[in-house]
Amino acid sequence: MPLIKFLTVAVIVLLAGAVEAKGPGDDLRGYTLAPGDRITVTVFGQADLSGDFLIDGAGEIQMPLLGAVHVGQSTIEECRRRLTERLAAGFIKNPNVSVRVNEFRPIFVLGDVRTPGSYPFRFGLSGMSAIALAGGVGLPDLRPGTALADLAVAEERVKVLVRTQLGLLVRLARVEAERMEKTSFEVPEIADVSDDEIAPVLREEQEQMSIAMRAY
Numbered sequence: 001m002p003l004i005k006f007l008t009v010a011v012i013v014l015l016a017g018a019v020e021a022k023g024p025g026d027d028l029r030g031y032t033l034a035p036g037d038r039i040t041v042t043v044f045g046q047a048d049l050s051g052d053f054l055i056d057g058a059g060e061i062q063m064p065l066l067g068a069v070h071v072g073q074s075t076i077e078e079c080r081r082r083l084t085e086r087l088a089a090g091f092i093k094n095p096n097v098s099v100r101v102n103e104f105r106p107i108f109v110l111g112d113v114r115t116p117g118s119y120p121f122r123f124g125l126s127g128m129s130a131i132a133l134a135g136g137v138g139l140p141d142l143r144p145g146t147a148l149a150d151l152a153v154a155e156e157r158v159k160v161l162v163r164t165q166l167g168l169l170v171r172l173a174r175v176e177a178e179r180m181e182k183t184s185f186e187v188p189e190i191a192d193v194s195d196d197e198i199a200p201v202l203r204e205e206q207e208q209m210s211i212a213m214r215a216y
Contacts (some may be wrong), residue, residue: 026201028101028204033074035059036105041083044096049087052102065091082184098211101205109134122160132156166193166203174205178212185209 033039035057043049053061059072066086071079078101087095106118107130114135131137132152169188177185187202 011120021024028076028200031076031101033059033071033076033079033101034105037101038103039071039076039079040100040102042208043083043087043092045099046092049092049115096211100208103200111138120160122163129156148208162193163197164189164200166190170198170201170205174209178209182211183213 013064016138032056034057037055038055039061040052041061041063044089053063055061058068058070060068060070063069066083069083069086071082074082076099082095082097083098085101087097097101104121106117107121108116109130110116113131116134119133129138133156136152144211169190173188177183178205184204187198190198
């Protein structure tokens with residue numbers, strides 16, 4: 001690999017690694033919200049105040065009743081407390097608020113890759129995986145092994161889709177259990193998904209169920 005190409009790839013790996021380091025594994029408690037993140041805010045018993053909100057370039061979300069609320073550079077728990085305090089300040093008595101990240105801000109892969117640009121971020125995404133998402137190193141007509149790079153891209157996209165499917169299926173199981181007034185729910189079986197991958201998703205949905213049960 002030419003020196004210039006090697007240095008370009010090294011920069012990409014460092015950038016992707018910096019994004020990866022912001023997330024403490026699959027535990028979102030230390031995740032810092034920033035522009036580009038989309039969060040779901042649920043104010044129990046107040047459907048008009050609940051919904052999905054995109055954090056804008058100023059680090060703010062626009063909420064009904066509250067208007068602009070600055071949540072950038074906050075953890076999810078800090079964001080939840082801030083919204084709770086704002087709602088309790090003359091709007092709602094004893095508000096019960098939950099916050100989750102619905103869509104993470106993208107990462108940007110630039111340099112000597114086939115398709116530079118922005119890509120969806122997920123925890124566990126490594127520098128090499130980010131390069132694979134961008135089509136691999138170099139131009140397709142200047143290097144061998146294009147098929148291998150395409151395979152790596154496809155495999156990485158499959159991982160993202162499987163993770164998305166996991167979250168939606170577990171959430172659906174929780175919602176169905178709540179609709180039937182159950183106090184617990186079963187985790188659906190998903191092929192090629194380990195218990196370690198299911199655990200954080202299940203924990204988050206169980207917390208959501210506990211919050212809903214306390215609210216009602």
